[in-house]
Amino acid sequence: MSERIIRGHVGVGPKVTGVALSAADYFSARYDLDRIRGVFSRPAHKLHGESYVGRVLVLLGAKGGVATSWMLREMASRQMAPLALLLNTANPIMAQGAAFADLAFMDRFGEDITKAIATGDEVTVDPAAGEVRVRRAASEKPG
Amino acid sequence: MRLDDEERAMLAGELGAPRRWAIEQQIRVGRFFDAQDMVRVSQVHLMADTESLGASGVEFLEKLAAAPAEHRRVHVPTVTDPRGIDFAAYKRLKVDERFAGLERRAIAAFSAMGVLMTDTCINYQTIMPPVHGEHLAFGDTGSTIYANSVMGARSNFEGGPAALAAALTGRAARYGYHLPERRRGTRHFVLKDRPRDLSDWGALGGVIGRKLQSYWEVPVIDGVSAAPTSDELKHFGAALASFGTVALFHVPGITPEAPDARGVFDGAVPKAETIGNADIAAFRDSYDAKGDKLDVVVFSAPQLSLVELQMLADRLDGKRVHAGTALLAATSPEIKSAADRMGLTGRIEDAGAVVLQGVCFYQMYAREIAEANGWKRLMSNSAKLVNIIGGYGYKPVLASMDRCIESAVAGRVL
Numbered sequence: 224m225s226e227r228i229i230r231g232h233v234g235v236g237p238k239v240t241g242v243a244l245s246a247a248d249y250f251s252a253r254y255d256l257d258r259i260r261g262v263f264s265r266p267a268h269k270l271h272g273e274s275y276v277g278r279v280l281v282l283l284g285a286k287g288g289v290a291t292s293w294m295l296r297e298m299a300s301r302q303m304a305p306l307a308l309l310l311n312t313a314n315p316i317m318a319q320g321a322a323f324a325d326l327a328f329m330d331r332f333g334e335d336i337t338k339a340i341a342t343g344d345e346v347t348v349d350p351a352a353g354e355v356r357v358r359r360a361a362s363e364k365p366g
Numbered sequence: 367m368r369l370d371d372e373e374r375a376m377l378a379g380e381l382g383a384p385r386r387w388a389i390e391q392q393i394r395v396g397r398f399f400d401a402q403d404m405v406r407v408s409q410v411h412l413m414a415d416t417e418s419l420g421a422s423g424v425e426f427l428e429k430l431a432a433a434p435a436e437h438r439r440v441h442v443p444t445v446t447d448p449r450g451i452d453f454a455a456y457k458r459l460k461v462d463e464r465f466a467g468l469e470r471r472a473i474a475a476f477s478a479m480g481v482l483m484t485d486t487c488i489n490y491q492t493i494m495p496p497v498h499g500e501h502l503a504f505g506d507t508g509s510t511i512y513a514n515s516v517m518g519a520r521s522n523f524e525g526g527p528a529a530l531a532a533a534l535t536g537r538a539a540r541y542g543y544h545l546p547e548r549r550r551g552t553r554h555f556v557l558k559d560r561p562r563d564l565s566d567w568g569a570l571g572g573v574i575g576r577k578l579q580s581y582w583e584v585p586v587i588d589g590v591s592a593a594p595t596s597d598e599l600k601h602f603g604a605a606l607a608s609f610g611t612v613a614l615f616h617v618p619g620i621t622p623e624a625p626d627a628r629g630v631f632d633g634a635v636p637k638a639e640t641i642g643n644a645d646i647a648a649f650r651d652s653y654d655a656k657g658d659k660l661d662v663v664v665f666s667a668p669q670l671s672l673v674e675l676q677m678l679a680d681r682l683d684g685k686r687v688h689a690g691t692a693l694l695a696a697t698s699p700e701i702k703s704a705a706d707r708m709g710l711t712g713r714i715e716d717a718g719a720v721v722l723q724g725v726c727f728y729q730m731y732a733r734e735i736a737e738a739n740g741w742k743r744l745m746s747n748s749a750k751l752v753n754i755i756g757g758y759g760y761k762p763v764l765a766s767m768d769r770c771i772e773s774a775v776a777g778r779v780l
Contacts, residue, residue: 235394249611253418253728254757265757284580286611287754288507290729292525293418300422314581314611315395315542319528322394 227357229339231309234329234350235322241306243344243357244278246270247337250310250317251287252294261303279346280305281337284330285314292320299324307348309336309355329355367396367539368403376535382437384430384479388531395528396539404537405501405544407521410440411489412481412529413447413505415729416468419526424468427475430530438479441536444529445484445493446476447506448669448696448726455722460738461731481533485724486698488669490517491596493700498622501544503532507613508604508668508750514614516599518622520544523581523613542581543613549623550584551616551630553577557589558642561602564674565766567594568601568749569646575609576649577639586616588627588638593620597671604668605749653752653764655779659690661741663774665767666696666727667751675705675721679713681771687718688777692739696722719774727751732758745770745779 246269249255257264261276285291298304307327310317321328327348332339332355340346340357347356375381376389392404416424431438451461451469473483484493487506490513496502498518504510505524513519522542524532532538542548555574561567574585585606594602594617606615616624624630665678678695687693695714697705702723705711711721722730728751735741736759745763746752747770752762763779773780 233397235398254754256757257733257759259733264759267756284611287608289413289505289523289525290415290418292527293414293420293423296426296527297418297420297422300420312580312582313398315399315522315528316525318395318398319391319525322391322398323527 225359225361229332229334229336229355229357231329231353231355232331233353234327235318236307236325236327236350238347238349238351239307239327240345240347241277241279243281243340243342243346244270244273244275245281245337245340245342247283249284249286250280250282250308251285252291252298254287258294258298258303275305276303277306279307279309279348281309281340283337284310284312285317289316292316292323295320295326296324299326309340309348311336329353367393367401373404373537382433384433384438385534388534391527391531392535392537392539396541399539399541401539401541403540405540406536407442407501407503407532407538409442409494409502410444410529410533411447411502411504411506411509412444412533413526414472414476415448415450416465416472417450417729417731419472421468424472424475427472431475431478440480440533442533443494444481444533445489446481447487448729449473449485449724450730452722452725452730455720458720459735461735465731484698486669486700487726488600488671488698491600491671492698501538503529503538505529507607508600510613511603511607511615512600514543515603515616515621549614550632551586552583553585554627554636554638555585555587556638556640557587558640560590561598561646563766564597564601565747565749565764566646567598568605568747569649569764570641571602571605572609572749572753573641573645573649575606575612578610578612581611581613583610583612584614584616585612586618586624586627586630588618590617590620597674600668601748605753608750608753650764653762655743655761655763658743658779660745660773660778661743662692662694663770664694664727664744664746664751665748666694666746667748667754669726670695670697670701672701672704675701675710675714677767679710681768682714682717682719685717685771685775687774690777691774693719693774694722694727695719696726699723728754728758732760736760743779745773
């Protein structure tokens, strides 16, 4: 097991640990998700069909509209939210939604976070410290 | 963040629990984006359809609305984006009654807070058009990009909770597009061919939006020789914001902060990427399915102006929508009232279409409507709508208003 620490901008939300779901694609709760079933539903999305519930979602950035700011909290109220969200670049909607939902959220890492974290990595997100710890089984390569 | 006396009083709870919640939210987001202080806003546009809010969001609103009147009333004029239910039409569309109940509760809570239920995403055309330099908290990507770009006002995307917070405090954290230095061009495009219709203006927004990577990019579109109409820029901006998540564009010689390309970039003007008819056609063709059975045609996203409703009425005169296809057009309550008075609604509905008010298609339980009506194949002239609606289980086709109508009459994608 190897461990690496990645620094980012100070974020919002609590310190959490979970398993990553990572892709070089963008995120919008309205455009991309079936929020009832808890899966990516947009056919063109690289995570189409994958469950995001309880995962540390690692994506390039935000796309789409403003609805995510309500939806993150709504998903959390049904225990159908991701555990944390890491983006290369946030937009205001993601930050507002994470603050409203009390979801762990960070961005601005100084490297492409979707290349630094692979699906299946164990990740500790500490928004107040602006720090992400990534643990990977020795035999695994970044996806 | 530096706070003034009133902001500190809000944070201390001296002005009530709703305003304390609001300023706490704003400080969290302001710190995230390194804001130094707050800026006063003069109006708020609030996105709060119940499909997004869910039961937990409505309960949250009701808690705020239960506060004493002096604590719960909004600080500045606040209007709403489209809601989730058209009460005159939801039964025809087979929307579940429980969603209507949720919507009624949300309306009661917002009304108790002094929010004006305008239910429109074209508030910049119909309610109170922003002015150059005015600081706003606008909560729809299409309304924000239009206000910033075409009118020279200043707003970030303010999602529902953030817009509600701004309404309660009368402020927004000063970051992003409230700052002049953030409003400079970052990408340069030149238009080789002028889009031919509203759908093509939307497609142009989609083409450019797909090339942009983040909210902080500001595209500059050169080569627009004569002023587009408000509806053309509405479709362009809505699609650009939807595909690109950007909140500001400049068109040299047209939009107010761009007298020319040199005036809108810091330093040398970057080399422009050329966009032409072939790019727009390729974009449109990426959403096509000629010959397929057509379930529903939607004119919406953004809501239609009175002029668009007249275009629709003129094209539907003497035609009949196929029995196996639905045709829906959504507009604001104010425009619907005008369309009723001028006979446009009657002409559209005589052809078998339905004019909806106060809603937008993707915000009105689109997934549940699809399941209840057996809809899959959708056709629209809105690039924004075809971008969104795939995630709700639809298979969208993008085409001009003319081709959408011909297809609706034929019952299949032409």
